[in-house]
Amino acid sequence: MFSFFPIQGGIAVAKGFYCDGVSAGLKPNGEPDVAFIYSDSLCEVEAIFTQNKFCAAPILHYQEYDKNFKTNFVLINSKNANALTGDEGVANVKEILDEAKGKFPMIYNPIMSSTGVIGVQLPKTKIVESFLKFDLTKKDDAKAANAIMTTDRFSKTIAFEVVLEDKTSFKIGAMCKGAGMINPSLATMLCFIATDAEIPKSDMKDLLQNAAENTFNAISVDGDTSTNDTILLLSNGKSGAYNKEAFGFVLEKIMHKLATDIVRDGEGATKLVAFEVRGAKTSKEAQKVAKALSQSLLVKTALFGCDPNWGRIASTIGASGIECSPKTLEIYFDEVCVYQKGMIYFDGENEKKAAEVLKRESFRIICEIGKGTESYVAYGCDLGHEYVKINADYRS
CATH class of the missing domain: 3.60.70.12 (L-amino peptidase D-ALA esterase/amidase)
Structure with missing residues (x-):
């Protein structure tokens, strides 16, 4: 102890x-x-x-x-x-x-x-x-x-x-x-x-x-x-x-x-996001998709705009090359489920709830792959105008 x-x-x-x-x-x-x-x-x-x-x-x-x-x-x-x-x-x-x-x-x-x-x-x-x-x-x-x-x-x-x-x-x-x-x-x-x-x-x-x-x-x-x-x-x-x-x-x-x-403190960042991947077939696949989500420019810009565009998240998972299926996939913005095993939960009320999550300084995007028991959490941030401004004149 x-x-x-x-x-x-x-x-x-x-x-x-x-x-x-x-x-x-x-x-x-x-x-x-x-x-x-x-x-x-x-x-x-x-x-x-x-x-x-x-x-x-x-x-x-x-x-x-x-x-x-x-x-x-x-x-x-x-x-x-x-x-x-x-x-x-x-x-x-x-x-x-x-x-x-x-x-x-x-x-x-x-x-x-x-x-x-x-x-x-x-x-x-x-x-x-x-x-x-x-x-x-x-x-x-x-x-x-x-x-x-x-x-x-x-x-x-x-x-x-x-x-x-x-x-x-x-x-x-x-x-x-x-x-x-x-x-x-x-x-x-x-x-x-x-x-x-x-x-x-x-x-x-x-x-x-x-x-x-x-x-x-x-x-x-x-x-x-x-x-x-x-x-x-x-x-x-x-x-x-x-x-x-x-x-x-x-x-x-x-x-x-x-x-x-x-x-x-990411250059121009306004929020800290944990990308929690669960239910991957292997630990390597859990890491691969979590890191892919943390690096996706389309995901980052959606976060900057507080747009709960879960389609970008699903697309990034599918493009990562891990074993996955839309029939087992679940996506959550903190406690708000927007997609579950082929069912879309993105009506006006749920979309508003998800958008409110994205206004927080920090939150989780949880992706249940449904193919195994391995998990991994990667951390990322949003990407906006200030990042471009900082790096456009970094040497000055």
Whole structure:
């Protein structure tokens, strides 16, 4: 048995972790745009990266380290993805991190992460000069979370303390960013998780991947997979406490909250929608159709207009390639059934009820396939004029 409860502190809540965000002049408004995460003792580290074949330079640099390397420092910049920048991009990461090690000799095997415009070399001088503003004893999680934002409308942080049956405890804090280029394909954003739990290195990968399956792997804003997507888990073990079941449970809670915050913050989005698929023949088919629904442009635009166009939902299910039949299919907007096993329930009154559901900030679209027992929930949002406006002038 264990208990857990939310606490303040974000990414620096655990023992020995520090963070801050400063302005390097990358954002035109003078807001924080470079952040760091520092641990005063070495951390075990595990990561999940994008499935995009054109991985950004920071990911390529990370992959040059030995498999079981330890670290105590992460540097993050916004406004520039350092992706598709060739060998020079990787060399720039090394040069910047060498400068950081020179200024702060306690830094060991530093990691860099970037987000922003693709195809532009890093402004090295500005980033290095920002190190003069770094104070590795600070715990300003709000500034750190703001610094990594790009088109995000709000910062995304969360932290828990976990108390085990023997009364020992550990803490987990996290922050992430993401609002566009979000597709259910591994990480689909930047997410950093820090804990003082004493996790064996052998547990970290499985815990991270298991938690990602129904969280960051289940969200979509626009169906595009970024070059920089990263989930990074750091553990310095300073609490001396750990329980695999408890850690895995709370880790998934944290990642689920951050993942749905990303969808809620989707560029131009006005609503968070859970696409719950039930009764699929296999788990793979349940995932396939749920993700297809979360990515369908026709479904997304209908949601934006508060139009309960269940025909678009049925069409997407049929086009997904899974085993299905109109004779077993059921479609609900929350509690409102609009189609059931060949019968259409879409008279004036029911259509009005379904339209009212779509006006809510969050709701479920439930699809009972009627071919098996497997289920999956994917998360998506609507798509409207603001998304086009944001991405039409993203580089400005």
